[in-house]
Amino acid sequence: MKRYWTLLQNEPVLKRLSIIQLIAYFGAWFSNVAIYTLLIQMQVDATIIALVAALHFLPGVLQAPLSGVIIDRIHPKKLMILLTLIEIGCTLLLLLVSNREMLWLLYILVFVRMGASSFHFTVEMSLLPRILEGKSLQVANEIHSIIWSLSYTLGMALSGIVVYWVGIRAAFVLDAGLFVFALLLLKGLMFDLKSENADSRFIIMMREAYCYIRTNKVVLHLMLLHAVLGFTAFDALIALSVQHYYANIIAISLGIGLLNASRAVGLVIGPMVLGNWVNNKRLGWLFIIESITIGLWGMVMENFYLSLIASVLVGFVTTTLWSYTYTLLQHHIRSEFYGRVVAYNDMIFLGVGAFTSLLIGYLAKNTISLETITFILGSFFTLCALYYGWIRRHYCLKEIG
Template identity: 40%
Template structure:
């Protein structure tokens, strides 16, 4: 089995389980939240702003995220953050009208802050305990976990919202975080001490390191291209205006995202062992082409369901490979802070795209035209990857 070493190691196996539970919990409530917005009559701008609340923390936390990760003990930090996620999920049940949307935004923002730190902490911790091919496989497993939870979380979240309502779905969501918390308490996590620095000193140091290593910025730009695939607002608006005549809104949102997420899960298995720096640009071109093809058929629920599979097929391959490049080309001492700024750039692209989608849709731009523009931008990213194909090493060794 390709990923057997990941699951034989008790720590990576445990962290994998926590990733699965935490991600599943996050995604499970997305359909309920999107459906609630549609039921309450939220417009395109409001829907976009709610999804921005999910994405924004990675953008605003970047200056301190790496410092937090380096400053606090990994296990205690994760446990505290899981409690925050549990608390905010319970608070979702307070929102039952548009006048309380600001509360929903706040609860989502706080929960996303916790989730962002958990993600960055785990991606920074892994290179400290594993390396080489095992680290690359761990990234692939991570992307498969994200996409599988996205798939089944969206599908089951849609079914749960349809049959049990919003309150029932939020309660089930809460239970996933509880299980993740107890799994974390039992993990034999090694305490790795980092040198003590002030936040300002740590920030200056990492910027100095990034300036001295321009390839780090280049990899971060390539990785951020995946942030263009921020389809949540488009799918929600399509469900609200088109798919509702074919299928209930929660089920439409859930099943369209399920189709994409199944492909996200399969993608790294098919392309993971073949993707290299010299052919990355081809994968990015294919990503752009599939998005443009989806734009032509997205108004038909069944054709959209089918074509969205191909949209998702290349996304996690780009994500996992560029993350691996960053880990391999960054000194371990700076990795936590570099990963934090990498996530900031990634989310800046996602937030910017989500905001632009909301504004353009509100101004009357057709969703198909917006989707075409998203696909076309990938051609620019592919050109950049083509230029860099011989300039970034895939097997760089980080000094101790």
């Protein structure tokens, strides 16, 4: 923990960005429980739940070619303010969704809001390597992932309680208020950053990024390596497990909130324990451990209380995998391509997350058990460990720090 506090004290821009991240990510997750609870109350089938989960990822896939160029041309603060305003508007408009006939509006609002959220995320992740480097960048990524996980924990858990006590609509109103608070903090964020590509043309910049990734194979392989973390997009799986196994013992909103919160406890603790231990040589073992813990969760899924414990174990390794693979990628990108490469990286990652959500819905609708689905998702991490071993044999990866 000491290394986190030291870096935050020495880097005032990172400190304010981290506070903004905490509030904005909390807001992004706070209304998710309300959305899934609303869908289950409408008695929609598994494919609709999976589609809504996929809509959390698809915007980032579709907008990546343009968003990366925009990030490399426009000042990050202006972008983040605009994106936060979009999130506020979409969150308030969710109040209009009250029945199945309004599902079309829910789809649009989730799509646009998560598009703004993923864009916001890409802006910040392309900003970090411009103000930090080496081990400081790895620690900043760990702080970022811990904030994401803490926001996920508190957002899901508290939203479950709010939805249970005061209802779905109150959750949406409170959520919009959080984004307003983040907007006020953003206006006070001050830093000097000159774009290296302000006068370049869009098409030329897109072509340059494509050629850069194509000719630097190690960057492409690190993008694919990081994208495997998209197979931890368990939102649809968790909502379905509550609907199928736990609805008779706990309120739906509380069940969804507690399961997500349990996994996020592991997400928060993991990097504190593993952050100093992980390196290029040991990274492969973390993929193996992730595969094992996901399989263990599948084995105990029918038991709510054992599932809570297993969820903590699933989250324990995930954050470190995410932050270390992201830092490895950032470490191998030339500075003038940060925005575009990070945007394409997020496109692949979010594409895998969208595919995972749709796959869960498709398999569940075709009577594949949730336990089997969980084992399938876990197996991808075993394959990824082998893939990482291949990368290390064929490329010389820079050590971080």
